[in-house]
Amino acid sequence: MSQVWNFGAGPAMLPPPVMERIREEWLDFGGMGVSLVEISHRSREFQAVLDEAKDLFRELTGLPENYRILFIHGGARMQFAALPMNLAGRSPSRTCLYVESGNFAKIANRDAVPYADVRVIASSADCSYARLPEVDPEKIDPQAAYLHLTSNNTVFGTQWQQFPDSGDVPLVTDQTSEILGRRLDFSRFGLVYAGLQKNLGPAGMALVVVRDDLLGSADEKTPLLLNYTRAAEDDSLTNTTNTFAIYVVKLVLEWMRQQGGLDVIEARNRQKAARLYRVIDAGDFYRGCAAVEHRSIMNVTFTLPTPELEAAFLAEAGAAGLYALKGHRALGGVRASIYNPMPLDGVEALAQFMEEFARRNG
Amino acid sequence: MSQVWNFGAGPAMLPPPVMERIREEWLDFGGMGVSLVEISHRSREFQAVLDEAKDLFRELTGLPENYRILFIHGGARMQFAALPMNLAGRSPSRTCLYVESGNFAKIANRDAVPYADVRVIASSADCSYARLPEVDPEKIDPQAAYLHLTSNNTVFGTQWQQFPDSGDVPLVTDQTSEILGRRLDFSRFGLVYAGLQKNLGPAGMALVVVRDDLLGSADEKTPLLLNYTRAAEDDSLTNTTNTFAIYVVKLVLEWMRQQGGLDVIEARNRQKAARLYRVIDAGDFYRGCAAVEHRSIMNVTFTLPTPELEAAFLAEAGAAGLYALKGHRALGGVRASIYNPMPLDGVEALAQFMEEFARRNG
Numbered sequence: 001m002s003q004v005w006n007f008g009a010g011p012a013m014l015p016p017p018v019m020e021r022i023r024e025e026w027l028d029f030g031g032m033g034v035s036l037v038e039i040s041h042r043s044r045e046f047q048a049v050l051d052e053a054k055d056l057f058r059e060l061t062g063l064p065e066n067y068r069i070l071f072i073h074g075g076a077r078m079q080f081a082a083l084p085m086n087l088a089g090r091s092p093s094r095t096c097l098y099v100e101s102g103n104f105a106k107i108a109n110r111d112a113v114p115y116a117d118v119r120v121i122a123s124s125a126d127c128s129y130a131r132l133p134e135v136d137p138e139k140i141d142p143q144a145a146y147l148h149l150t151s152n153n154t155v156f157g158t159q160w161q162q163f164p165d166s167g168d169v170p171l172v173t174d175q176t177s178e179i180l181g182r183r184l185d186f187s188r189f190g191l192v193y194a195g196l197q198k199n200l201g202p203a204g205m206a207l208v209v210v211r212d213d214l215l216g217s218a219d220e221k222t223p224l225l226l227n228y229t230r231a232a233e234d235d236s237l238t239n240t241t242n243t244f245a246i247y248v249v250k251l252v253l254e255w256m257r258q259q260g261g262l263d264v265i266e267a268r269n270r271q272k273a274a275r276l277y278r279v280i281d282a283g284d285f286y287r288g289c290a291a292v293e294h295r296s297i298m299n300v301t302f303t304l305p306t307p308e309l310e311a312a313f314l315a316e317a318g319a320a321g322l323y324a325l326k327g328h329r330a331l332g333g334v335r336a337s338i339y340n341p342m343p344l345d346g347v348e349a350l351a352q353f354m355e356e357f358a359r360r361n362g
Numbered sequence: 363m364s365q366v367w368n369f370g371a372g373p374a375m376l377p378p379p380v381m382e383r384i385r386e387e388w389l390d391f392g393g394m395g396v397s398l399v400e401i402s403h404r405s406r407e408f409q410a411v412l413d414e415a416k417d418l419f420r421e422l423t424g425l426p427e428n429y430r431i432l433f434i435h436g437g438a439r440m441q442f443a444a445l446p447m448n449l450a451g452r453s454p455s456r457t458c459l460y461v462e463s464g465n466f467a468k469i470a471n472r473d474a475v476p477y478a479d480v481r482v483i484a485s486s487a488d489c490s491y492a493r494l495p496e497v498d499p500e501k502i503d504p505q506a507a508y509l510h511l512t513s514n515n516t517v518f519g520t521q522w523q524q525f526p527d528s529g530d531v532p533l534v535t536d537q538t539s540e541i542l543g544r545r546l547d548f549s550r551f552g553l554v555y556a557g558l559q560k561n562l563g564p565a566g567m568a569l570v571v572v573r574d575d576l577l578g579s580a581d582e583k584t585p586l587l588l589n590y591t592r593a594a595e596d597d598s599l600t601n602t603t604n605t606f607a608i609y610v611v612k613l614v615l616e617w618m619r620q621q622g623g624l625d626v627i628e629a630r631n632r633q634k635a636a637r638l639y640r641v642i643d644a645g646d647f648y649r650g651c652a653a654v655e656h657r658s659i660m661n662v663t664f665t666l667p668t669p670e671l672e673a674a675f676l677a678e679a680g681a682a683g684l685y686a687l688k689g690h691r692a693l694g695g696v697r698a699s700i701y702n703p704m705p706l707d708g709v710e711a712l713a714q715f716m717e718e719f720a721r722r723n724g
Binding site for chain 1: 375381443585604
């Protein structure tokens with residue numbers, strides 16, 4: 001096959017050395033003569049994988065000791081329900097605050113409605129989520145169970161640079177499309193969750209990082225496998241876990257350490273995004289979808305002068321090995337998802353294609 | 363590596379040709395230049411995988427048209443909660459009937475308690491689940507939402523040969539440890555579910571087969587991703603699904619077809635089980651855990667005369683490449699899980715080892 005650069009938003013590309021490693025040990029994990037997917041989740045060999053994944057996450061992020069790392073079935077969308085089921089009970093009125101900054105932020109608050117008194121305290125729906133909304137501190141009810149926001153908006157390509165001060169109300173962030181893409185101070189958050197399928201691994205599971213004091217408040221009707229407290233007690237092994245996903249996460253985190261850690265990765269991510277935004281800003285041909293000061297370093301979204309040019313751009317890009325650049329169905333346009341595994345070379349190939357396409361069609 | 367035969371109860375061995383195929387196309391799925399795990403769950407290429415998995419399942423089982431095939435995050439244990447959340451509302455009194463025939467059957471009814479008026483109408487706890495309980499037809503309340511039983515009890519090695527007649531009350535079966543291991547008439551069941559990790563694929567997901575008329579009764583607080591009706595509407599793609607798991611299921615079902623289909627597989631499974639039970643019944647050295655008339659063709663459980671001999675058996679078997687024979691922590695002893703992917707050769711190797719071990723130590 002010729003070189004393909006995969007700009008898919010998720011399930012997204014994984015680091016090539018990780019993919020090679022999975023293939024190498026696919027039939028024989030650690031000399032056991034069987035595959036990692038064929039061994040028990042309660043074997044010492046799998047426990048070592050799980051432990052290493054957690055240790056690496058802690059090491060890479062500097063996660064404080066009073067946070068637990070959980071792996072829960074189902075991706076971020078499952079968390080949209082699990083979160084209020086676990087935490088709404090902390091508020092006497094079951095009040096949960098939501099910031100609506102994009103497509104998934106909106107779904108998150110809608111999915112929470114059966115379990116909580118959901119209050120949307122800030123929204124940028126009026127500008128079609130091209131910007132992040134301002135959060136009025138006055139609207140943060142100190143009795144609320146939590147304040148939820150989506151730290152990077154995959155569809156619109158916006159990303160919070162500074163998080164609102166929520167005082168004693170735990171700040172909960174959906175970091176699905178940016179987890180470990182930049183250094184963040186986890187002590188600012190009460191809870192962080194992320195579907196694995198962008199920066200961490202394959203689809204079907206979420207990583208949940210939760211501060212100890214937020215455990216213990218789950219509703220009685222929370223399905224056991226969505227109960228954070230139980231997951232913490234059982235070290236994410238209440239039932240047969242998705243062993244393959246956790247194994248890939250471990251390999252991805254090892255790869256991150258080998259690359260030099262989070263700061264090196266973040267610097268490279270900033271360099272990648274800057275390269276694409278420079279092309280967008282170089283003329284009138286491409287137009288960025290996100291407000292400049294809220295631009296994401298993970299998802300770069302833009303439009304072309306006409307729908308016909310967009311269609312031609314996507315078709316020619318595909319033919320040139322630049323895969324999965326079509327924008328989300330909720331927004332259209334073009335989206336380049338450049339998560340941690342995307343190397344500089346891939347971004348450079350796209351940038352040069354964009355420059356050349358603009359010259360020919362501008 | 364030397365030959366290893368994996369008798370693990372799950373995650374269990376997968377068919378070697380399937381494992382080879384996954385490795386071959388790991389870096390380049392269908393000539394796309396990217397891996398199956400790196401493409402969108404909404405791509406036409408993945409949709410084709412999902413469609414083929416469903417078509418194959420329907421073809422292999424002869425599943426009637428009025429049943430839907432769903433893939434739900436989280437394995438069978440997630441279904442222990444999802445089932446009553448989806449179906450208890452069909453009964454005015456939320457009555458759900460359970461047969462307690464083993465470890466997971468017991469957990470299934472316990473996990474249902476927050477959502478239903480759970481009635482255990484038959485139990486074989488009094489004989490430590492060595493037998494299957496009798497179901498008294500008088501106890502089947504016609505107003506009940508469903509009657510649940512575990513068709514194969516992984517831990518104790520028992521398997522229902524004939525299912526109780528539940529009249530108009532839908533019979534729900536957890537077939538995790540036997541799905542597609544023998545021909546069953548699916549029209550007998552209202553709903554069938556199975557974690558993938560024994561006969562179908564990797565861990566982390568369940569296949570749910572549900573009769574159309576049972577949809578539409580989910581509680582309002584059912585998490586969206588556990589709502590069967592929504593999953594049916596969205597063809598299991600409400601959120602980013604576990605694409606890898608569904609891909610492996612498709613390959614396993616293709617392999618089953620290539621093997622000659624369900625009847626060929628069933629005949630081989632019966633032959634495999636019979637070989638091991640013959641060794642057990644040949645003398646007094648091994649003692650089968652399950653009542654003879656309720657023996658499973660999937661999980662063969664037995665004990666040795668002393669704990670010391672059991673420990674020696676497991677150690678020597680491991681050294682001989684017979685892997686993961688230790689019984690479940692709830693029962694102890696020895697368990698050989700011989701699901702569809704286990705070939706006759708593997709069973710023959712174990713049988714000969716057992717004969718030889720008995721000769722030396724009997």
